Amino acid sequence: MNKRVEFPRLFLFRSTLRWLAVCSCLTVLVIGGCAPKPEPQLEPMFRPLETAEAQKVVRLLDIKAQGVTSWADLQPAVERSLAYVTRRPADGLALDKYGRKITWGQLESTLHLLLGLLPRLDAEPELLAQYFTLLRLEPQPLFTGYYEPYIHASPERTAAYPFPIYGKPADLKTVRLEQFHPRWKGEVLTYRIEGDEILPYFDREAIDSKKALQGRGLEVAWVQDLADIFFLQVQGSGRLIMPDGSEKHVLYAGKNGREYVSLGRVMKERGLLPQDGISMQSIRAYLDAHPEEERELLNTNPSYVFFRISDDGPYGSINQVLTPWASLATDRNTLPLGSAMLFTVPRPLPATPEQQAQSGKSYVEVPFGGFGLAQDTGGAIKEHRIDLFSGSGEQAEFIAGHLAAKGDVYLLIPKVEE
Structure with a gap:
């Protein structure tokens, strides 16, 4: 059932959209006036x-x-x-x-x-x-x-499987902005409502480190390593190997709408990986060798993906x-x-x-x-x-x-x- 939005929330939502439009125009004026002319490119x-x-x-x-x-x-x-x-x-x-x-x-x-x-x-x-x-x-x-990674998982939390894979939260909302103005054609705003405020949805740090979703019953499975969840989110789907040997597909269900930041690029800029040696394997090897840095490094990518369990896939x-x-x-x-x-x-x-x-x-x-x-x-x-x-x-x-x-x-x- 759709929840009716009260007038103050609707007013704030429209105000937010107008604010976004003003910011967009100011960005064009400021950046467009100062940025150097780009190099000529081949015509696509x-x-x-x-x-x-x-x-x-x-x-x-x-x-x-x-x-x-x-x-x-x-x-x-x-x-x-x-x-x-x-x-x-x-x-x-x-x-x-x-x-x-x-x-x-x-x-x-x-x-x-x-x-x-x-x-x-x-x-x-x-x-x-x-x-x-x-x-x-x-x-x-x-x-x-x-690809579709294999991940050892459990349907319940145990000492060996302490990290949750979350399903899509009910308070994660989206709206297509083109219905408000043609300039936003194809743009989608992802948000949550807290009191009378419209806010961006929780980022990775809030979810994984500050436990913003804990206690809501959103866990669809539990895994051994936080990095398993991160790489599953990068791929978009995977296969869970349960303790009894059975397999389940874990499929994309939604995302938090935050900007995707490349972990490989962050690690390269920090000098943690060689300039010409960045791969999924080299990133994983560094995290395995430096577990004390894992959570902070993963949090540099605020984007977060939610999943559902299925008997077939990936879709x-x-x-x-x-x-x-x-x-x-x-x-x-x-x-x-x-x-x-x-x-x-x-x-x-x-x-x-x-x-x-x-x-x-x-x-x-x-x-x-x-x-x-x-x-x-x-x-x-x-x-x-x-x-x-x-x-x-x-x-x-x-x-x-x-x-x-x-x-x-x-x-x-x-x-x-x-």
Whole structure:
């Protein structure tokens, strides 16, 4: 049941919005007047490839490196995207950027055509270049990775499992600001109400160190290490291994709306990690070696994610189960949810002792070309950045922790629709 907001709260809420608008204008005036002119950048665009160029891209694809033996194995993943796209208005715009307009109907046609071609692509991969226009996103996007971590957990608090994973609190509220003014289109305000005040929701320090949510019955599970919760929040989902050996999926349920601050960047600026040696693994190794610093370091990222327990998953933003090596988290305004694409990117793999001695790095990069589906989003995934879902397990964790490279992505659109 919706709780009626009394007049003083509503008045304060509207006053807060007006204050935000004034601050926004002052920021433009102050910063815009003092900041130096930015360096000229390459014009962003979706550049259509000629057929010969598209054929070269297709020849780089290695479907087996995506963990499947045949293109036909990708049928369930394509059908999941289709289920999302068909719920959208066919004549509505899925993409309106860089002078390129694409409707949901065009994306639906792409997915239907792909389903028809999948049985033939093992023998004739060149059909992708024959039937589709490949729109190359320029400049190159940055590829990073995420995975589904395994975490030892307990349904109850014990001495061995003292740290709670919280479910979404009932007092966490959100409102879409565009209903108040068009300048805030796409902006969401996350807040809580305390007395007659509208306040930002509790940050990480308030939740984990000051116990702001303790005693509300929000705990969905308990874990051994505070850092387990932190890295689970970075990934957005995971698998809990219970004391009896059973497994449960723990899935994203919401967030506190605070700014995401990169812990790796903070540690680099403090000189705690080498400039060229920042990875999820190196961060975790430092925290394990310096437990007395763990809580303060984790609190430098005020963003906080809440979870729910499920028997299956993980789910992406299209409310469908993700597919390892094929599901991508994208900025929906740049690469629309449900869209299909080809991509090439250097993939990190563990280095042999000889390779590590020669390069000084724990990994080597090997060419990787695959087929992808925009099925997820992320708070840090903006504009030309793509997050590749690598699944679960040690290899998935290694790649997700080390992948940070520029690559190429090619949005697929049927030629008959052009």
